[in-house]
Amino acid sequence: MSSAAPSAEPRNKTRESLKHHGVRLTRQRQILLDLIDNSGEHLDAERLFQLAKEKDPKLNRVTVYRTLKMLKESGLVDELDLMHQAGDQHFYETRLKQEHAHIICLRCGRVEEFFGEPLQKLRRQVESHFGFQIMLARTEIGGYCAHCQALRAQEMRDAAEQPALPPVRRKQL
Amino acid sequence: MSSAAPSAEPRNKTRESLKHHGVRLTRQRQILLDLIDNSGEHLDAERLFQLAKEKDPKLNRVTVYRTLKMLKESGLVDELDLMHQAGDQHFYETRLKQEHAHIICLRCGRVEEFFGEPLQKLRRQVESHFGFQIMLARTEIGGYCAHCQALRAQEMRDAAEQPALPPVRRKQL
DNA sequence: TTTACTGCAAAATTTTTGCAGGGGT
DNA sequence: ACCCCTGCAAAAATTTTGCAGTAAA
Numbered sequence: 001m002s003s004a005a006p007s008a009e010p011r012n013k014t015r016e017s018l019k020h021h022g023v024r025l026t027r028q029r030q031i032l033l034d035l036i037d038n039s040g041e042h043l044d045a046e047r048l049f050q051l052a053k054e055k056d057p058k059l060n061r062v063t064v065y066r067t068l069k070m071l072k073e074s075g076l077v078d079e080l081d082l083m084h085q086a087g088d089q090h091f092y093e094t095r096l097k098q099e100h101a102h103i104i105c106l107r108c109g110r111v112e113e114f115f116g117e118p119l120q121k122l123r124r125q126v127e128s129h130f131g132f133q134i135m136l137a138r139t140e141i142g143g144y145c146a147h148c149q150a151l152r153a154q155e156m157r158d159a160a161e162q163p164a165l166p167p168v169r170r171k172q173l
Numbered sequence: 174m175s176s177a178a179p180s181a182e183p184r185n186k187t188r189e190s191l192k193h194h195g196v197r198l199t200r201q202r203q204i205l206l207d208l209i210d211n212s213g214e215h216l217d218a219e220r221l222f223q224l225a226k227e228k229d230p231k232l233n234r235v236t237v238y239r240t241l242k243m244l245k246e247s248g249l250v251d252e253l254d255l256m257h258q259a260g261d262q263h264f265y266e267t268r269l270k271q272e273h274a275h276i277i278c279l280r281c282g283r284v285e286e287f288f289g290e291p292l293q294k295l296r297r298q299v300e301s302h303f304g305f306q307i308m309l310a311r312t313e314i315g316g317y318c319a320h321c322q323a324l325r326a327q328e329m330r331d332a333a334e335q336p337a338l339p340p341v342r343r344k345q346l
Numbered sequence: 347t348t349t350a351c352t353g354c355a356a357a358a359t360t361t362t363t364g365c366a367g368g369g370g371t
Numbered sequence: 372a373c374c375c376c377t378g379c380a381a382a383a384a385t386t387t388t389g390c391a392g393t394a395a396a
Contacts, residue, residue: 024350025396069387084252090385106308116295118292118295126274140312141299143305198370233378
């Protein structure tokens with residue numbers, strides 16, 4: 001058992017899982033899988049498309065959507081909304097990590113991940129309470145990170161000092 | 174204090190909150206608020222529009238979107254995705270209820286609500302761990318309800334008996 | 347060689363925006 | 372009377388579908 005190649009492992013795991021489902025590993029899919037597994041950030045379809053195009057300019061946006069749908073249905077990626085902080089797109093991440101909650105700062109947009117035991121406890125309680133068979137779970141928490149709490153307090157103070165500012169027509173400035 | 178009119182209470186609470194924000198209570202908004210507070214189900218924008226149109230045929234779809242956005246930003250409603258079980262729409266519910274998780278059956282689409290203490294525990298842990306100020310939280314759990322687990326097992330058995338069924342062209346049947 | 351997969355074009359779905367007129371407070 | 376809010380039309384953003392050709396196994 002090798003424990004020295006943590007970044008190559010997941011990719012193989014994913015690829016084997018796909019083969020088992022009788023899915024072809026095309027060049028396009030390899031590019032997209034690499035990006036989702038290794039980008040380190042939460043990508044939406046459009047951003048994924050832009051990044052993929054850098055590696056293969058012919059790769060089509062439709063292929064991105066089709067691949068994401070397939071990965072989602074195979075249970076290989078999770079689809080997130082991140083509280084719609086950045087808009088109504090969906091974001092994607094591998095399911096190879098342990099289950100975690102996403103903590104989204106509504107001011108700076110930063111996303112933290114939380115792996116505490118309440119998550120497992122919640123699972124267990126829901127399973128026993130409803131006799132439910134859980135396939136996937138998702139927790140998203142929106143609020144203000146330690147850093148932005150201070151900034152926000154300052155912003156509120158500033159706003160209070162010049163209260164009757166007429167609504168700014170930003171488009172026309 | 175009256176404890177006999179549970180359905181009228183929340184509406185007033187919502188309306189007062191809106192007044193505080195300097196928001197006008199138009200006929201359209203009253204219709205939409207009533208539907209969201211009292212429908213008992215999770216409505217998406219389109220369904221909300223259809224229901225609202227029954228009460229006022231002139232009410233426009235755009236008004237529904239604008240009202241939902243306003244209510245969301247005022248913190249009066251929560252926006253849910255219900256695991257995208259039914260598609261990519263968003264669903265809405267009042268924030269007058271206690272925080273709860275949504276348990277969605279991926280087969281029959283039924284949505285249950287769970288109010289256990291792990292949710293509060295999760296909140297507290299996230300707040301202390303990250304020094305985070307939580308404004309809103311959302312937990313969605315997808316899987317199979319007790320009823321559908323049995324049905325699904327039967328479906329799997331059935332599928333195993335006639336394995337090579339060619340992909341059905343549903344549109345042409 | 348088979349047929350799952352891709353790209354392209356076109357459509358469908360969901361949501362936003364500009365503007366003129368109407369209604370709440 | 373003020374100006375926030377609505378309806379309408381049009382656009383933008385996001386996702387899906389049909390079909391002919393391409394490439395993985």
